[in-house]
Amino acid sequence: MSYKDKKVITIGMVSELTGLTERKIRYYEERKLVFPERTPGGTRKYSFLDVERLIDIANKMEDGMQTFEIRKMEQKQLRKKEVRDRMLRGQLNAAFNLRK
Structure with missing residues (x-):
């Protein structure tokens, strides 16, 4: 941390x-x-x-901006980051033949 x-x-x-x-x-x-x-x-x-x-x-x-717009925008950014992270993990698993 x-x-x-x-x-x-x-x-x-x-x-x-x-x-x-x-x-x-x-x-x-x-x-x-x-x-x-x-x-x-x-x-x-x-x-x-x-x-x-x-x-x-x-x-x-x-x-x-309104608070609900800020929250909505941040939720969208978080979802994008989660998708990127999943894709990266998938690519690393494929590249190094790793399994979950």
Whole structure:
């Protein structure tokens, strides 16, 4: 796991890093655009990748996109990546005569 994946940043720090209000960050969570972890006490923890993602989401919103459009676009990109990964695994299996 990369340091960018570790969920260690509090919502207050994310707000400072992104310029977004804590309310806006929670809204993006409600809209299923970002997925912080929760500590046993309920504190949200974000990763550096989440920070980058929130900045990207804010830029898209500023450009006029709606949250459902962003989510739909990201789901489409994820499906494309899954297909690419399956194709690559198939090519590697064929090239090296590997079986699942």
